[in-house]
Amino acid sequence: MSRLLAPSQAWLFGRGVDLAVFAGSALASVGLVLAASALGLVGDTPLWAWVLLVVCVDVAHVWSTLFRTYFDGEELRRRPGLYLAAPLVAYLLGVLAYLGSPGTFWRLFAYTALFHFVRQQYGWVALYGRKARVSDTERRLDGAAIYAATLGPVLWWHANLPRDFWWFVENDFVSGLPSWVGTGALVLHGLVLVAWAGFQGTRLVRGEGLQVGKVLLVLATWVVWYGGIVLARSDFAFTVMNVLLHGVPYFALLFRYARGRLAEGGYGGLAPLVRAGLPGFLGVLFVLALGEELLWDWLVWHERSSLFGESALVPPADLLALVVPLLALPQATHYLLDAFIWKPGREPALLKRLGWTRGEGEGSPASTAPISGLAIPGVTD
Template sequence: MASAGPDLLGALPAGPRGAARGGFLWGRGVDLAVFGGSAAVALALAALSTGGALPAWGFLLFVVGVDVAHVHTTLFRTYLDPEELRRHPALYAGVPLACYAAGVALHLASELAFWRALAYVAVIHFVRQQVGWVAIYRALAGERSRVDRLLDDALVYAATGWPLLYWHAHAHPPRAFQWFVDGDFVSAPWLAAAVGPLGAVYAALAVAYVARAIQRACVDRAPLNLGKHVVVATTAATWYVGIVATDSDFQFTVTNVIVHGVPYMALVFAYARERAREAPRSLLARVLASGLLAFLGIALALAFVEEMLWDRLVWHDRPELFGGARTGDEPLLGPRARALLVPLLALPQATHYLLDAVVWRRRHTGPAQARALGFRPGTPEGERGESGEA
């Protein structure tokens, strides 16, 4: 499962409310549909499911159609924009080369080492995306308090970290799901003793967060930061349900990939549309001229080709989708060939992880990105975006 998303942490500092959209990135209805709606769909699917393995239709819809596809939408923020490439040539050439070299070295040392490293980079990336969304909403609402930032960050880290702690502590007998491959997370049963005490800390942070929200509403008379509260609540719900409350590949997949991939694709589409207006003759603008269908169509086509290559060359476990024959656990390629091929196939997601730790941050925020994140000219964030300054 290729999983990725933006590292939005610190993308913009707190500042005046984004008045044009009332503290929302794209408007109240769109934001609630993207963040709350994706979580509601994921939780409903998990509740309606009887568990078990991910069926072929689920793999096609959720893994290929959301998870892998959203990785490829990063192209619209990076490699499909010639001006962006000219602005940061070392970044866009160096990151994939470094990822591939590191991947080959790890895979030659140990195949498990490769997957383990990729899994932990991915999970850190997933966690920081949620922290980043909250940071954006805090900036849009003008919440300048250091207390708010520390409490928000602590609660999101707890809402994601505590289920991960539970997973590591209960890795044996093996869970019915994994991040990428069996055994990619370290088994640490000795952590079981920390699950209860740190769960209590998590609960205390949740109570403190609610108390702070009530204080801001009733004492400070601050407007309700609905977008932030939705992201925090849905993060807590989906990570708990997918990892702790259930033990199913299907339930983990839907709670993991939908709430991660859908908001990311919405952000990249918003950015690409804004950027196309700035450069109407660019390749990006020509692609976006056909609208959302072209955007999704390119991402889906690339995702399908990537997964077909994975299956035909490495996994051989979904011939009903990609052709070929099911071969079981015996690899068809030797260790050296796999060490060269597997990091190459994983390059889109590895590059995506590292680039997204950079391109959404403040020093990379131009006018199109500022507008895509909900900030308008006249606010410090919008003006910073217009000037291109960090």
């Protein structure tokens, strides 16, 4: 069968990296959950696991956006309005929400994060499909499969509140959804995934092969969302399932981008961080993430004195309306900027920096695909 009829593998980063960051992240999550009892990880997430999963993956991946944005002087000069407006808008919205009530702030923040997490998985599968030049039918099925794998468990979660875990804080999601809605959501999500799997099976029957990376991505997404929400019985299980598949591939994306930008002479005085390789890249992110969490603990949570030390700083309630949105600003800005900074159709140099230019045998349609995060439907989707 001709190459035009059979999808190429179209690995995003390369076979080994794709398998490691997508399938590997899911397998690591499952392995940690299965070993939880033996490791003493039943119930709340212990301190060492919190540092490893939340600080070094979840929070650090937020800060990695700096290598795409504020660490790059040329990029700042190219779109100064965006990089000034994004944090200002995010902060003002956060303050207004918190002035309404702390619950309103955390609810808005939780649903924004949820949307971001779902859309990032869609961005990966859309890029896989477009690099392989799949049909419109398969592209729609791929999207439906990702939305089913993520939103099905989320709707079930809303219909089965309270659980032993929350996204950010207790009661951040809206409760009261009838249980039958959750059951129906799981049934529908199963039907969509069976239809998607059936379509992939027909490709094999017709001798057209599978795009292995994409198939493993969809499978990994379902495993961690269904396992981390429906099957999870502890905060640790939800945390490990929630953060690895989201954060680790994003590290790969940003590190690939940073190396490409460095090859162009980017980053100026910060270039040694990238030139030092993965240790330098991750090291600065871990330091920033730990610093952020220290401020959260000293000013707001006061929960991890064994790591951060005792703090006598207790801002008054009215001042927290300014402090909490400020501490949340790196994450909020990350969510907002991801809607704009991964648009290859508007910035051809982006593909070159990522090593996804024409002529690599992976198909030119990648130049119109959103890469990650909050892609805007109808623009480059």
